[in-house]
Amino acid sequence: MRTNYRVNSGVRFRMLSKDQLRELYWGVLHVLEYTGLEVHHDEARDVLKKAGAWVDGLRVRIPSYLVRRSLKMAPRSFTIFARDGNPRHDIHIGPGRAHFGPGPTCPNFADIETLERRPYVKADVPQVAKIVDALPNIDFCESLGTVSDVHHDLGALYEFAGMFPNTSKPIVAWSYDRHDSAGIHEIAVAEAGGQEAFERRPNYVHYCEPLSPLVSTYEALEKLLFAAKHRIPLIFTPCPIAGGTAPVTAAGIITMAAAESWMGLTVAQAIQPGLPYIMGGVLSVMDMSAMILAYGAPELSLMMAGITELAHYAGLPLWQTGGCTDSKTFDAQAMIEGSMSVFFSALSGGDLTHDVGYTESGMTGSVFQLAAMDEAIGYSRRITRGIEVNEDTLAVDAIHNVGPNGHYLREPHTRRHFKSEFWLPNLHDRRNFEEWDMMGRTTMKGRTVAWVREILATHQPSAIKSETEKVIQKVLEAGEDRVKDQ
């Protein structure tokens, strides 16, 4: 037995010192207490007031004790369950675990046949969900698009209805309003076997977005209230742009984004103590020439790592961002930007990393970017898994046995360990020139496209219950009925 022996069980990096984190933490509390936010929702303001916040018109300021109490109430670890009970599709959120998935609602989609950019349609939803279901390193599902060929108010409903039967990986669902949220919840609850069963084993996460700077909008709070009342794990994520809607400095944007997210936390915990809550923030810079929010900037990774560390310091999981790019196509830029941010997310242990597969700054969703990033995630995960050091892995005996001038190819030690020690590439090509030449000189792009199409031709996700199928039909019909005169 080894005593007083320190083990590093994985590779992580730490950017901020304890002192810096404390400074950020108290900075956020200061903003909430002295500046406050506009809260555009009567019921939410009432909830906050009853909990002890100061309400002055729309402006709400929260004393720091109340925020700190809310932080304590939210769990750091919880599980989002696969709808079909497949334990490999469960997501265990907790320290040291990074998970990955696509992003929501791009207007365009890279067509699977032509690879050309075109509007995202209903038929794309099941395809994306199937691919997510099959990709070994993708853990949760979003659809990468806004459905354009249904009634404009029903996009979110059709999206969930298309994803749910086609993947058993947990879905992160967004919505336009309370109607969508209710429809989505009805479907998920049907599959879970009732509200109580859902509360014990939640099978999806609800996502909403406040407005930067410092506004909790009516829509975002409507959805938050719905999720909190139904105990649906919740993401409350602003999207501030450094130099545009937020301070230009990394520390400044982190502080403001955290204040925006902790306002939602305080409302949610006041309604539903212990609600699983995932702190948000997509943080990046405004490119000061192109005037876009840059999804491929190094500052995105840096700011996201910073807010991840702050979230963990405060005891919350974080909605991370990575695997995305500003490139318009599947090219070297897309791979550099996507891979770097994936690796950074993995290193910082961001709990749910989304927007994998975003191209063109979030304007076009691409399953090819997503599949290529699956490889980058596998690669990153091998690194963050780290080096195990014990008597066996130290291999002193094997080194002694082989001695000088021998080789390790036939060593039992090699056979025993190579599969866990080595990462097995899937899309990357490592063959020698002659073989690569013989096999048709394939490129990363060609192999990725082929893999995606193969998945679609062969992968069969597990089915949902037939009662749930009926509920889906019912929910969609009710939706159509609601909007038929608009």
Added chain:
Amino acid sequence: MSEILEQISTAVIEGEVEEMVDLTEDALGDDISAEDILNKGLMAGMDYVGVEFKAGNVFVPEVLRSARAMQESMSVLKPLLEESGVQMLGKVLLGTVKGDLHDIGKNLVGMMCEGAGFEVKDLGKDIAPEAFADAVKEFEPDVLGMSALLTTTMRVMETTINVLEEAGVRDKVKVMIGGAPVTQAFSDQIGADGYASNAASAAELAKQMVGRA
């Protein structure tokens, strides 16, 4: 060009906000006309900034500071220009349409139009079609700019154009539209007068619309 005009255009380029009023008054004291100060001093500076911005040598915050500097000088010049009947570039009315809360792109368009010499009124975000129509009547802009970032709110631009029509003010303004998902084809389809894909080209477009490009 006179030395003081040169100083004014340099001050615009450098964004010397605090010095603009003094410089402008000095120039007026030298019997240089308000019109010449505007065209040969301020606009000469802004034109240079515009070219450098396109070339990627000057960045948004610097452009906006130059625009601010120009505004300072304009606060002195405007009454004089109006008095002497000089045709101003015109007025731009801006807003993000109903149901849409994205506003930073629209804010940039406003500031770029100011930099180009327009008088700009920004209604804000989540603006109902009727509110646009009322503001057109009240403010009498030459150009109305609408912004939408969502495919769902894009169609509210069409509604707004219809409401302008019903209010009898559609032919009083040029309508330009923009926002990330908006395209030229969409602009043609809903009967807008033009589309621009970024804030710098929005200012160019507005100038074309008032026949001053």
